[in-house]
Amino acid sequence: MNERFDYLIVGAGSAGCVLANRLSADPGVSVCLIEAGGSDASPRVQTPAGTITLYKSKVFSWNYFSAPQKNLAGRSLHTPRGKALGGSSSMNSMIYIRGDASDYDRWESAGCPGWGWQDVLPYFKRSEGNRLGQSADYHGIEGELLVDRPPDPNPLSEIFIRAGEHLGLPRNDDFNGGSLEGVGLYNVTQKAAKRLSSYRAFIHPIRERPNLTVLTRCQVGRLILDGGRVTGLELQQDDQWRTLHCTCETILCAGALGSPHILLNSGIGPKDELKKAGVACQVDLPGVGKNLQDHIDGLVTVRSKSPLSLGFSLGSLPKVLASPFRYLFQKMGWLTTNYVEAGGFARTPLAGELPDVQMHFVPGYRSHRGRLFEWGHGYAIHTCVLRPQSTGEVRLGEGRRLEIDFNFLDKPEDGKVLVEGVKLARRILAQPEFDDIRGLEMLPGPQVQTDEQLLAHLRDYAATVFHPVGTCKMGLDNMAVVSPELKVKGLDNLRIADASIMPTLISGNTNAPCIMIGERAADFILTPRTKTPTIT
Known part of the structure; x- marks a missing residue:
């Protein structure tokens, strides 16, 4: 050739x-x-719900591990990256988010002329094929990358949104419009209920x-x-x-x-x-x-008996058995989920005018033991620090292998914001909208209450959201x-x-x-x- x-x-x-x-x-x-x-020609890649099986895949993921993190109890963090046509867009959660306009203006002011928000917006619009009828001031409709809503959101996703509203967060139907702040359903890059990498x-x-x-x-x-x-x-x-x-x-x-x-x-x-x-x-x-920068993440996960959530139980068995047929013939059901259909951006008490944390709501039980699947039901909120001040590096190690050191929580401010983010997630989950499905908090757990206890817990459990x-x-x-x-x-x-x-x-x-x-x-x-x- x-x-x-x-x-x-x-x-x-x-x-x-x-x-x-x-x-x-x-x-x-x-x-x-x-x-x-x-090749990306696998149902695990193309079916949205298959994403949960990809992160530790020996076929589709690089499965890096970081160097021991000195501020995270010496833990080496799992750092998957996509290893297939489409790269990480063939294993991610398909969420379409651009960030805040100020992010790009910050690039420009830091010595990158031509990269301000008004410069980059036309390029976002060029590639986007928006299917939601959102404002043409922010969105393109003729691009190859289709952007749509989740085809069949889990009922718990709406409960999360209403709970956030009850707490005072605005409902946001377009995180890529004029403002990031608020809670709502995320836009996803899917076509006919399949991943569009x-x-x-x-x-x-x-x-x-x-x-x-x-x-x-x-x-x-x-x-x-x-x-x-x-x-x-x-x-x-x-x-x-x-x-x-x-x-x-x-x-x-x-x-x-x-x-x-x-x-x-x-x-x-x-x-x-x-x-x-x-x-x-x-x-x-x-x-x-x-x-090197990445979003550090803290998890609040709750056990619940409600079969409305994603999970395996005798109560959910009919729904689980029907899911392949609903997906094939209706493009609906469990297999359409990306597991983080809803979320939002909020300001903690440490923030200025802009949100400083992002939430990803999971309408299913996230294992407190790190397992891929757990028997039973529940729900969880991941909360990450949007603008971390800590920076790390990658370098050549033994045999020229890549060493990754995120250096998470090197700056104390990041830990403080993360603690406040977890406290915010707890407040949302405490709202009456969750009363009918309420369960036991497994992480951080009811015994972890003070800021000092939360920070110590996060040193043992915080992870990356995979945005290096x-x-x-x-x-x-x-x-x-x-x-x-x-x-x-x-x-x-x-x-x-x-x-x-x-x-x-x-x-x-x-x-x-x-x-x-x-x-x-x-x-x-x-x-x-x-x-x-x-x-x-």
């Missing part, structure tokens, strides 16, 4: 699939999209383009450099090493963990650290792998890895387009922002200008 392409795109995830679609729209260029995982939205329909090559089960080892240019890359496929060459550009879209790992293995990163890992430094970039960003941050300062045009500093034809370029974490789920980043990268490549490109 051909080993030379105009564009090499590493990673068929949220951003990479968009980029491959836009670049290959020109029949005069050749594009190669490279994915380390395999970035791959299914942007690549699967155009897979037969003759100028587009999609390679699977190909793990990139390193980039090949010739002076200030990337001339190609080495990858391993079926235990065989191959070399691909590029004539125009190589774009890393391997995510906040994968992209810095490839750079470091290629000798692009902090000189002293590369030397320590036994890698010859090609480009001294001190920011590679630094600035920032490890190849965009900007103009000395720790920036890419320019505002996403070009890697010190190299002419290498860009990065994924969550790693975010200088700061956005206020919410990261799939939609990564798709936007892919759209922007395509415009930077296809419409080179002296100023930031804009679209109407």
Whole structure:
């Protein structure tokens, strides 16, 4: 097969699939999209409820574990990332959230001109196919990524929303409109009650383009450099090493963990650290792998006898047995759930004008023992810190393996916000709307009440929401890895387009922002200008 392409795109995830679609729209260029995982053609991937089986899958997940977290009782946190066509968009909860407008204005003020909210909004709208009739001021209707409501929300999701309203939180029917604050049903990226990953939205329909090559089960080892240019890359496929060459550009879209790992293995990163890992430094970039940020999460989980919630019991057996038939013939029932159909954004007493926590409501029992399934019923609220101040890093460890250190709760402020978030979740669950299904709180548990006790509990149980960003941050300062045009500093034809370029974490789920980043990268490549490109 051909080993030379105009564009090499590493990673068929949220951003990479968009980029491959836009670049290959020109029949005069050749594009190669490279994915380390395999096919997404599995009911576990395509059926929304299958998402719960993917996080620990040996087939569909990388199953990283972090370094022991010094502020979380020395625990190593499970950190799944997608390993299939679609990347993490083939294993996530399909929630479509952009974050707050101020997130992007903060990027711009931090040295990323052209990345303010009014600059990025048109790119969000370009890819979106909104099916909810939401305001055209914020939404697009012609994009490939369909955005809809959950097809058959569990009754407990509405109970959560009404309880939040009772507490004073506004009902929000569009978290991607003028305001994040409030509680409501999340929009989801689904089509006909099936997952619509970035791959299914942007690549699967155009897979037969003759100028587009999609390679699977190909793990990139390193980039090949010739002076200030990337001339190609080495990858391993079926235990065989191959070399691909590029004539125009190589774009890393391997995510906040994968992209810095490839750079470091290629000798692009902090000189002293590369030397320590036994890698010859090609480009001294001190920011590679630094600035890791993620949403830290606390859980309140309750046992309940109500068979209305998702769960296995004698009372729910008829519903469970009927679910495959309801799904196949009606596109309804349990198999349509993404497990976090409802949620919201709120301000704790520590917040300013903007929400500082996000909630994901689960209308089923989340195991207090960490099991995938538990017998019985219940409900839970995950609450995460939206703008954490703690930052960590990724680095090369023994054998050049990736080491991930979130450094969670390094800043005491994050712990204080998380404690307040858990207290807020408890207040919502204490509202009378839950009286008919009320049960025993299993975590943190009734014995955990004071702020000090809650913080100690969170050190033992807090986890990540799987939103890592920032490890190849965009900007103009000395720790920036890419320019505002996403070009890697010190190299002419290498860009990065994924969550790693975010200088700061956005206020919410990261799939939609990564798709936007892919759209922007395509415009930077296809419409080179002296100023930031804009679209109407």
